[in-house]
Amino acid sequence: MNQTLRPEAGLAALEARLRRDLEMLQLPAKDWVPALHRGGERVLDVAIIGAGMCGIAAAGALLFRGVSHIRLFDAAAPGEEGPWVTVARMDTLRSPKTLPGPCFGIPSLTFRAFFEAREGAAAWEALYKIPNAVWQDYLSWLIRVLGLPVAHRTRLVALAPEEGLLRLTLDTPEGPRRLLARRAVLATGRAGAGGLAWPGFVPRDLRPARAAHAYDPIDFARLAGRSLGVIGGGAAAWDNAATALEHGAASATLYVRRAELPQINKGRGSAGPAYLQGWDALDAERRWQLIAYLHDMQAPPPHETVHRALRQPGFRIELGTPVEAVRGEGPGGGVVLSLGGARPREVRHDFLVVGTGFRVDMDAVPELAAFAPHIARWGDRYRPPPGLSRPEMEAFPFLGPGFELTPRGPEAPPELGLIHLVNHGAFASHGSIASDIPGVAEAGERVARAILRGLVQAEWPAIRAALEAFDEPELATTPFFVPR
Ligand SMILES: Cc1cc2nc3c(=O)[nH]c(=O)nc-3n(C[C@H](O)[C@H](O)[C@H](O)COP(=O)(O)OP(=O)(O)OC[C@H]3O[C@@H](n4cnc5c(N)ncnc54)[C@H](O)[C@@H]3O)c2cc1C
Known part of the structure; x- marks a missing residue:
């Protein structure tokens, strides 16, 4: 424990530093997204399902870009998002303590800044690896200091297309709730792409x-x-x-x-920028060779x-x-x-x-039932050469550059592309950035950028009209001012 500061004082000082960092970076940007109403209801710009680290990374990246009419929904209670204090049974994270975490490139949002502020620099030096509960505390702290709007104990049970939007059905402590969103980010973790793998030979x-x-x-x-x-x-x-x-x-x-x-843990060997940022730059053939290799190597x-x-x-x-x-x-x-x-x-x-891990099967994701038959899988888009067939991996969804689901055929509802799968199902298309800590910031940035671009396309007339209405006179105090 910090010898000189109480933990709250250490964190208060860090939070003051964070406020200044954000002020210097002019973050978050002012909201620029034209409000959308449908049937008297204000439509959410983005619904993020899951407030674990991928949900946090996506939400923060959206807020910083001025997309603020968002909401996160998590089935778990506050402080229990993700596996860390519930079903994760190791003593510490596997990863080294020096991982920055979903920090958006801001030093005062890193795990180290949090830990040193709360426990002191000597405790940081003495720390071997990150205990699960401490990592969870860090994620909860991020939710608090970023002011993320999370509705806990709220499970998404269905997503359905509705005239160019997505209709969400949620189970909440107050009962079922339905709402509309322009986009949905499924940051639902390792089990979020088909659940837990249960071998057929075990009744x-x-x-x-x-x-x-x-x-x-x-x-x-x-x-x-x-x-x-x-x-x-x-x-x-x-x-x-x-x-x-x-x-x-x-x-x-x-x-x-x-x-x-x-x-050998090839995951560690591929945790650098080439793989985290370059995976999806590879064509399907080279990605598939990598997928099959990592599948066979295991960790x-x-x-x-x-x-x-x-x-x-x-x-x-x-x-x-x-x-x-x-x-x-x-x-x-x-x-x-x-x-x-x-x-x-x-x-x-x-x-x-x-202990047989997780399954990827788009037909087994309850909230995607309305879309499942139309979701393109790797097996639909790429035929591996002899010897490289890996049926387990062919079931992974074939995602677009912003993690969006892509259609199997022309009969797919167009709203399919409004769903961004930022969970373990993204592995084949984007590598481990939506699965493991080292790449999570990249996943958040990538999905937020894609959503921003989609919103600009969808709202272009209103965004363009706002520019035409923009009338701050730059030359007001000069002799060249022409009043309008
Ligand atoms: C035991 C274990 C140990 C790990 N250790 C490491 C490690 O040391 N280093 C590393 O880099 N990676 C590790 N990982 C991998 C990865 O970092 C974690 O799985 C991490 O939790 C992934 O974050 P996430 O945000 O994708 O998902 P999660 O943290 O799992 O968050 C998903 C959230 O979505 C919510 N959710 C799911 N479905 C719904 C729904 N329908 N409606 C509402 N909410 C929903 C869940 O309640 C959950 O809170 C580990 C994974 C596990 C399982």
């Missing part, structure tokens, strides 16, 4: 009593003294195993298909996570051991896993965690 009815996905809420206290089986070798599989053991589970065994763990679990699990005596891992089938025992029993690999057999556990 769904085992969930939640005897099985859970690694990103489900899990009452780990219930697993004390029990044996846990975990499918998968990714970070979440390891962190769920470690969390269960730390809560007193008797054992946790990971079953991993691969004979060895991936060794290792963070070494901190591996050490954390290995510290627990009940931890076990079986590499080269695919799980081929799962069945539940009789009432009150556990789960039985049929294993393949070199030692095929059946094993029994009290509980199963499925």
Whole structure:
């Protein structure tokens, strides 16, 4: 903790510096978007779904550009947006602490500025990696200091075309609400492009009593003294195993298909400007080669996570051991896993965690049901050469340069292009900028610029008329003034 300043005082000083930075940069720009009304209702310029870091990045970039009639909607409670304090089970972020975060290029909005102001410079030096809750505090602070208008506990349940606009249906604490927006940004996170991946060989009815996905809420206290089986070798599989053991589970065994763990995190190797800003400059063929390569390489679990699990005596891992089938025992029993690999057999556990990540499937995004059949996927736009087919990746939507959905065919509603998918589904088209922290500022800038350009096109007559009505006399105090 800061030795000389109370945390609130440190943050107050930072916020004063931020106000001055914004004043010097003349941010935010004055709103210039002509108000649109439809049927007595003021239409939102942009509805942003999700107030996690991508939603924050998009909202801030829009506000700074003078697009201020926006609203963010998040299903979560305040301070619980994103995975960080709910289903993220690692101790710290994988990323280095030096990540600037969605700071819009302004030093006083960086994670480091926030942390040093709140905890002191010595604490910054001592910090190894960012604890999840601290990262969440930083994101909440951004929402506050940027004055982002977030409606929490509000879930988007449907988006539908309505005469050149988008009709949103929202579930709110006060009941269902419908409103109109010119554009929608879906910043709905890793699960926002098709939900959690659940393998077909695991009966769904085992969930939640005897099985859970690694990103489900899990009452780990219930697993004390029990044996846990975990499918998968990714970070979440390891962190769920470690969390269960730390809560007193008797054992946790990971079953991993691969004979060895991936060794290199190519995500880190591609976290520089060439990939973050240049990915979508590549043609489909070269992008596809990259997509297939990264898909095949996969990422290792963070070494901190591996050490954390290995510290627990009940931890076990079986590499080269695919799980081929799962069945539940009789009432009150556990789960039985049929294993393949070199030692095929059946094993029994009290509980199963499925660590198989996220799915991308536009047909499985409830809020996009009205548009799903018309959304172009990579498989519609690009035919990979022999050997490079990756069906999982062909399901990714084929997005335009501003993250907008693109039509599969001429029968698609034109409003489809008013929806910007700034979530994990953007990976194939734009790289990791809407998935991981290093690129999030670029994602916000890119979508805001595209929306601005779309608004200028849509509102050109009114914007042009405003210029003609602009009448500040520049020469009023000179002999050349001609009164009009
Ligand atoms: C466990 C975990 C650890 C990670 N660690 C790192 C890391 O160390 N470094 C890194 O670079 N990246 C990491 N990532 C990847 C990435 O940074 C995070 O997934 C991050 O949360 C992505 O931000 P986001 O804004 O896209 O989505 P989120 O933070 O998930 O925010 C999406 C928001 O949308 C809301 N939402 C979704 N659907 C709706 C709806 N229909 N209506 C209303 N609201 C909705 C959700 O409530 C949520 O708050 C991690 C991801 C996970 C899952």
